[in-house]
Amino acid sequence: MGRNITLGQYMPGRSVIHRLDARSKILLLIAYMVFIFMAQNFYALFLMTLASLLVVLATRISLNMYLKSLRVILVVVLITALFNLFYGNGKVLFEWWIFKITEGGLNNAVFVAVRIAALVLISSVLTYTTSPSDLTDALERLLKPLTLFKVKVHELAMMMTIALRFIPVLLEETDKIMNAQKARGADMESGNVFKRVKALIPVLIPLFVSSFRRANDLAMAMECRCYNGGKGRTRMKVLRFTRTDLFGLIVSLVIFAGVILCNMYLPQLVR
Amino acid sequence: MEEFIKVNDVFYQYESFDEETDAGYALCGVNMTIGRGEFVAIVGHNGSGKSTLAKHFNSIYLPSAGEIFVDGMDTADDDCLFDIRKKVGLVLQNPDNQIVAGIVEEDVAFGCENLGVPPKEIRQRVDEALRAVDMYDYRRHSPDKLSGGQKQRVAIAGIIAMEPECIVLDEPTAMLDPKGRDEVIDTITRLNRERGITIILITHYMEEAVLADRVIVMDSGKVLTEGMPPEVFSQVELLKRHRLDVPQATELNHKLRSCGYELPECVLNAEDCAQALYELIKGMSL
Amino acid sequence: MSVIKAEGIKLVYGAGTSFEKTALDDVSFEIEKGEFIGIIGHTGSGKSTLVQLLNGLLKPTAGRIFLNGKDIWQEPKKIREVRFKVGIVFQYPEYQLFEETVYKDIAFGPKNMGLSEEEIDEKVRAAAAFTGVREEWLQKSPFDLSGGEKRRAAIAGVIAMDPDVLILDEPTAGLDPLGRDALLAQIQNYHAVRKNTVLLVSHSMEDIARIADRILVMNHGKKAMLDTAANVFSRGRELEELGLRVPQITKIMMLLKEKGISVNENILTTEQAFNEIINYLGGSSRI
Numbered sequence: 001m002g003r004n005i006t007l008g009q010y011m012p013g014r015s016v017i018h019r020l021d022a023r024s025k026i027l028l029l030i031a032y033m034v035f036i037f038m039a040q041n042f043y044a045l046f047l048m049t050l051a052s053l054l055v056v057l058a059t060r061i062s063l064n065m066y067l068k069s070l071r072v073i074l075v076v077v078l079i080t081a082l083f084n085l086f087y088g089n090g091k092v093l094f095e096w097w098i099f100k101i102t103e104g105g106l107n108n109a110v111f112v113a114v115r116i117a118a119l120v121l122i123s124s125v126l127t128y129t130t131s132p133s134d135l136t137d138a139l140e141r142l143l144k145p146l147t148l149f150k151v152k153v154h155e156l157a158m159m160m161t162i163a164l165r166f167i168p169v170l171l172e173e174t175d176k177i178m179n180a181q182k183a184r185g186a187d188m189e190s191g192n193v194f195k196r197v198k199a200l201i202p203v204l205i206p207l208f209v210s211s212f213r214r215a216n217d218l219a220m221a222m223e224c225r226c227y228n229g230g231k232g233r234t235r236m237k238v239l240r241f242t243r244t245d246l247f248g249l250i251v252s253l254v255i256f257a258g259v260i261l262c263n264m265y266l267p268q269l270v271r
Numbered sequence: 272m273e274e275f276i277k278v279n280d281v282f283y284q285y286e287s288f289d290e291e292t293d294a295g296y297a298l299c300g301v302n303m304t305i306g307r308g309e310f311v312a313i314v315g316h317n318g319s320g321k322s323t324l325a326k327h328f329n330s331i332y333l334p335s336a337g338e339i340f341v342d343g344m345d346t347a348d349d350d351c352l353f354d355i356r357k358k359v360g361l362v363l364q365n366p367d368n369q370i371v372a373g374i375v376e377e378d379v380a381f382g383c384e385n386l387g388v389p390p391k392e393i394r395q396r397v398d399e400a401l402r403a404v405d406m407y408d409y410r411r412h413s414p415d416k417l418s419g420g421q422k423q424r425v426a427i428a429g430i431i432a433m434e435p436e437c438i439v440l441d442e443p444t445a446m447l448d449p450k451g452r453d454e455v456i457d458t459i460t461r462l463n464r465e466r467g468i469t470i471i472l473i474t475h476y477m478e479e480a481v482l483a484d485r486v487i488v489m490d491s492g493k494v495l496t497e498g499m500p501p502e503v504f505s506q507v508e509l510l511k512r513h514r515l516d517v518p519q520a521t522e523l524n525h526k527l528r529s530c531g532y533e534l535p536e537c538v539l540n541a542e543d544c545a546q547a548l549y550e551l552i553k554g555m556s557l
Numbered sequence: 558m559s560v561i562k563a564e565g566i567k568l569v570y571g572a573g574t575s576f577e578k579t580a581l582d583d584v585s586f587e588i589e590k591g592e593f594i595g596i597i598g599h600t601g602s603g604k605s606t607l608v609q610l611l612n613g614l615l616k617p618t619a620g621r622i623f624l625n626g627k628d629i630w631q632e633p634k635k636i637r638e639v640r641f642k643v644g645i646v647f648q649y650p651e652y653q654l655f656e657e658t659v660y661k662d663i664a665f666g667p668k669n670m671g672l673s674e675e676e677i678d679e680k681v682r683a684a685a686a687f688t689g690v691r692e693e694w695l696q697k698s699p700f701d702l703s704g705g706e707k708r709r710a711a712i713a714g715v716i717a718m719d720p721d722v723l724i725l726d727e728p729t730a731g732l733d734p735l736g737r738d739a740l741l742a743q744i745q746n747y748h749a750v751r752k753n754t755v756l757l758v759s760h761s762m763e764d765i766a767r768i769a770d771r772i773l774v775m776n777h778g779k780k781a782m783l784d785t786a787a788n789v790f791s792r793g794r795e796l797e798e799l800g801l802r803v804p805q806i807t808k809i810m811m812l813l814k815e816k817g818i819s820v821n822e823n824i825l826t827t828e829q830a831f832n833e834i835i836n837y838l839g840g841s842s843r844i
Binding site: 225 | 326329331353356357360361363365367368369370371372373374376377380381382383384385386387388389390393394397411413414415426429430433
Binding site for chain 3: 318514532
């Protein structure tokens with residue numbers, strides 16, 4: 001049921017990670033992605049994974065939540081790992097018919113699986129500890145330089161804010177309309193794909209009509225509150241880099257340096 | 272009372288009016304004055320023009336003919352647009368469709384941010400506005416977890432944070448349950464009494480209209496009658512003829528009175544009605 | 558035999574998750590054929606959940622629902638049959654209109670039932686007549702109608718299925734007094750002519766008092782009362798504790814009684830109150 005989907009999955013809290021500036025979190029996430037792809041051996045990968053686990057613990061959010069997000073991509077991880085298992089060089093560990101598992105293949109499979117899992121964990125940290133509005137806000141500010149190239153950064157951010165606000169509303173509405181049509185005997189659960197798509201028309205048309213009505217109302221409400229685009233606009237929340245951010249940056253730099261050292265001085269992986 | 276809004280012979284024609292029916296005019300010759308600090312209820316059935324009029328007070332709609340002055344400023348004057356909207360806030364019927372941000376306090380801040388108020392001051396205004404509508408404890412909540420009455424109070428807070436002199440509410444309770452209705456009505460009466468904010472309440476619930484200082488009844492795009500609640504509600508036949516309700520207390524009192532019993536000219540609620548009947552019965556049994 | 562019988566129904570949303578919420582708990586009642594039942598209760602009391610259980614949109618976690626003596630979940634595959642027999646008009650039903658013409662929209666239900674063209678035509682016209690949908694609107698797009706007209710068309714779309722039980726969830730929400738009275742009169746007329754069962758969910762005690770035979774009061778997912786309108790509203794204090802009110806006119810009579818005037822306080826309409834006061838004052842009016 002749509003009602004239980006919370007978008008962005010933000011879990012309010014007061015942990016160190018929660019207190020980091022959203023801009024720092026986005027930038028560090030990007031840096032993390034770059035570095036985990038740079039990791040060349042298990043030592044470096046271990047360091048990055050350890051880092052992600054420590055960050056996860058530092059958020060003080062129930063581990064169940066992270067397991068949930070891992071479960072979602074479990075299939076993807078398994079399939080990717082499986083594919084990697086059969087590609088690679090080095091010692092042959094196992095051979096049957098046309099299947100051949102090599103040391104490199106095994107390494108690749110484990111490497112890929114761990115890498116995806118770590119990425120999912122660290123991305124979950126961003127969405128779990130940062131409110132959607134902080135995220136859009138941070139993105140707006142980080143992308144500000146693009147206004148020089150005529151990119152409508154403020155408008156994009158505003159669209160994102162409104163989308164985040166109205167997705168739950170529309171999900172609930174979809175639920176309601178679906179129930180109403182089902183009560184009139186609409187059959188949405190059986191038949192082939194073609195029939196099912198057709199069965200959605202009685203839901204989609206009312207949904208479009210009501211979205212237009214809502215958009216109209218919202219535009220009026222925004223006008224009433226003197227909305228005039230991004231010009232001359234201030235924000236209640238001032239994003240400020242604090243000592244926490246500096247601390248986060250230093251810790252990250254140490255870990256990233258560790259990855260580079262591992263890559264340079266420890267043996268490369270057989271792939 | 273000092274004059275705050277002046278409506279001068281206003282006509283309004285919808286752009287997309289239907290040529291087959293000649294009901295192109297939503298407003299045809301409306302005149303009214305709203306005093307500073309007054310609580311006015313505008314009532315009328317659907318299609319009487321009351322909602323169209325509501326959207327004229329802050330320049331969302333402009334009159335096709337006639338003029339409206341808000342604190343001396345012509346609503347048709349583009350240069351005054353933001354000054355007018357700062358002074359006159361509008362709360363709409365559907366609470367869901369007027370909340371912009373995904374977090375209560377950020378939505379309340381939206382208007383101030385548009386006005387370019389410094390961040391620190393926005394913070395103060397937002398906290399204060401949320402306290403004024405009794406929603407401070409919900410400031411970090413997401414609006415879609417709130418009840419209809421709570422959402423509507425958040426919408427009101429968003430207007431209050433802009434420090435308006437007047438709030439126009441266009442059927443703010445039409446989509447709410449009785450509890451939500453009470454919450455919203457309590458909030459606006461309090462804002463009127465404690466802060467002197469001028470309130471224009473558009474409604475078709477007569478129980479709400481009786482709380483106002485003055486009631487304006489609209490019908491077919493015109494003002495049908497106006498006055499203090501007892502003056503208006505004593506005209507039971509006129510109201511009924513124009514598809515309007517009167518409270519059951521008022522109707523009972525009126526019916527008995529027109530049978531010749533000595534009752535007050537108009538009662539508006541259950542308590543007054545019971546008291547009047549009690550006095551009547553005591554008086555007659557003596 | 559009762560048309561609807563609920564036996565200890567319970568509904569838990571999101572069982573086993575952190576969102577777990579018991580929406581209905583051990584609700585039992587019986588409704589006889591041809592009754593007009595009012596359902597009241599504050600928001601979140603379980604009214605909407607109950608209504609959706611009765612036509613199989615939701616499945617109870619425990620307990621059983623009988624329609625004409627048959628458990629509606631006996632054959633889960635045939636649940637659509639139940640939905641045709643128990644028609645629901647949801648709140649703001651005009652938002653469910655989608656067809657090119659009003660006629661086609663009203664015909665949506667009957668068409669899903671697999672009726673023939675003639676039968677559909679007959680049902681559509683009968684339903685349109687009941688809700689005051691005019692002949693000339695039928696070929697218009699539903700989106701060209703006014704708000705009140707759309708509402709009528711949407712209600713006709715449910716009545717057209719000719720259900721044994723018609724459930725209306727706040728059908729008058731947002732209508733002005735005239736629209737409200739007209740619609741309620743049409744529902745009453747429908748009930749009188751078709752002689753089938755109607756369940757009306759409403760926040761307006763005045764409306765419920767005027768037209769319901771019996772009233773089901775819901776509170777926190779439980780059945781608080783199920784009794785005749787007069788009996789339910791004579792328990793004014795209890796209703797107030799449940800966050801509900803009595804009609805203003807009943808309140809006036811209750812207040813009079815408290816002041817020591819021995820009038821009948823089982824009064825539900827202005828007419829009844831008027832007659833009671835006249836009687837009390839000794840007969841006819843003074844003119």
